[in-house]
Amino acid sequence: MQRNRNKLLNTVKREVLQLRSQSLHNAVIINLVRQQPPQQLKRSWDLEVKVGKRPIFQIPPKVNIMQVFDRMKGKLLLLGNPGGGKTTTLLELARRLVIRTEKDTNTPIPVLLDLSKWKNHNQEISDWLVEQLKFKYNIPKKVTREWLENQQLLPLIDGLDRVSPELSEHYLESINKFSIDFQPKHLVVCSSFTTYKNCHNKLRVNAAVLLQPLTNSQIKDYLFVARSRELWNYIEEEPELLNLAKTPLMLSMMTLAYEEILIAAWRRITSKEGREKYLLNAYIRYQLGGETNYKWYSRNQEPLPEQTRRWLAWLAKQMAAENIQEFRIEKLQSSWLDANGEVQTYQLIINLISVLFWGFTFGFIFTLVWKLKAGLISGAIGGLIGGRFGLPGVKNLVLRIVLFSNGHIPWNYRRFLNYASSRLLLQRIGDRYQFIHHLLYKHFTEM
Structure with missing residues (x-):
């Protein structure tokens, strides 16, 4: 159990560091104020706290989000406008929580969760959380369930404002039920002001932290x-x-x-x-x-700006059509092909390769064992089988060939995605990629 705990904590720590290092605020600091490390800078925006029916009170600039978290006994709602610093604040809290958890083995492990990735709406949120820890951090489901039952996880939940109003209501109700069933020691949820204000259901937390626009x-x-x-x-x-x-x-x-x-x-x-x-x-x-410290391409071999825009716009539109926020190259879908010829080309190549491979394989084997005539007949049968069942492992390759030949992606797609991450257009978390902010993601879908 301790091995899994250390594994999860180290993975979350890397995730938080990656996301913080790929933030726009951090880019400003690195590019323009190199002598002052970003973690030493104070937040730019004001924080106000609302507890029950008491009047709202402002948090002094010297008080950080971790101190607010402790004062409110670890159950918070973070509210702000789009682009207003909610995720930045959540990541700062996650960073401090990871440091605390490394020092105290009795402290719940913080985990970052995004509600926009919850696709099965009939599923219990506890089951979804178990699946997410398996998918993101490769933690066995049995272990996660034990942690939930023993209150050893600290969910940091984002993405409520990236789902439909109907789902927002459902998710808030599910989170409240989760709090009753599992009684986690701590819980933090992020949302935009407007989304949460328009919801009938309200979270059962100790306080709401309001991120104010800059003065x-x-x-x-x-x-x-x-x-x-x-x-x-x-x-x-x-x-x-x-x-x-x-x-x-x-x-x-x-x-x-x-x-x-x-x-x-x-x-x-x-x-x-x-x-x-x-x-x-x-x-x-x-x-x-501009210049970048990461050299994913040789000198003068970087994609042209128009190519980068086109490839990212295509990716954003496909992700939006699938209603996903993260992308993995291994998850390229044939449904992303254009119905006007691309699907037919893809299917034709798959069938042709399968027929040739299985026909040759069956024919060669039977020719060695019996005679040429039997080999030819077996080859024909093998070709029919190949055309019916296909060839495992070749579909993703053919898909990428078709997408490349139609100008949707470059040949070395992973190198391009890493390049786009170094340009702070995407963020890379392990083998997963997402746009650096939802507003930029939406902008690319409209190109």
Whole structure:
């Protein structure tokens, strides 16, 4: 049992470190403020806490999320706007919890869970959690069930705002039932303000932590520390741009992509959605044009920016169609093929290879054992069998050949996905990939 505990804790630790190192806030720090490690920086946004029917009170800047967690006995709801720092705050809490758990073997193990990955809605949340620990961390299901029953897991749940309103209600009800049935010592759930406010069901937790939009002075301080005084001078008198900068995600993108932004053109955009889209495009241009410490391609062999955009847009659309947030190369689906010819080409190649392989194999064996005539007959029979049952292991290869030949993916797909991760367009967690933020994921689906 201790071996599995250490295995899970080490894997969660790596996951948290990977996600934090691939965040936009961390990119700002590395690129612009190299002398100050990111973990020593204070959070940019204010935290407010709501406990029951008592008045909301603000948390002083020196108080971190771990202290709030302890004060509220480890049962929290994190609420904020999209791009408002919820996941960043959750990862900071996870980092501190991992450190504590390494020192105290009696402390529940924190595990990161995403509700948008819960596909079987008739399933109990405890069963889904068991499956997730098997899938993500390769922990035996029996072990996870024992941990649940003994209150040795600390679920950190994100993704409530990435499911439909009907499912949000169902998931909140399921989490409450889980709390009653298993009585976990600690539980943290993340959601957007709007999603949670519109739900009839409410979580049974000790407090809600509200992540507030950045104030003008916080924006100014952030940009000055990040050596972006000129950007502040441009936006301080522009209410619409300043309002956009109140979202931490957008502020980080502004700071990174400033060289790609034409302020005069940006000012003329009248809608909030248009300004966000302009900024996201500027961020993509910046990330594809700058230097990177990771050399996944030889000099002058990197994909062209247009190719990268096209390949990522295709991936985002397929993921959206399948309603998935993470992607693994091994999980490429034939359903991702275009019905206009690609499916037929794929099936034809599969059948041809199978017929040739099984026909040759049967024919060769029977020719050696009996005679040529028997071999030819057996070869024909083998070909028919191959056409009917196919050839194990060849389908994924053929699928990738068809997708490559139609321009949907590059030949070395894993290298490209790692390259896109180094460009902070994707995040890589082990052998899984996801877009660095849901807003960027949605933007690519609309390209």
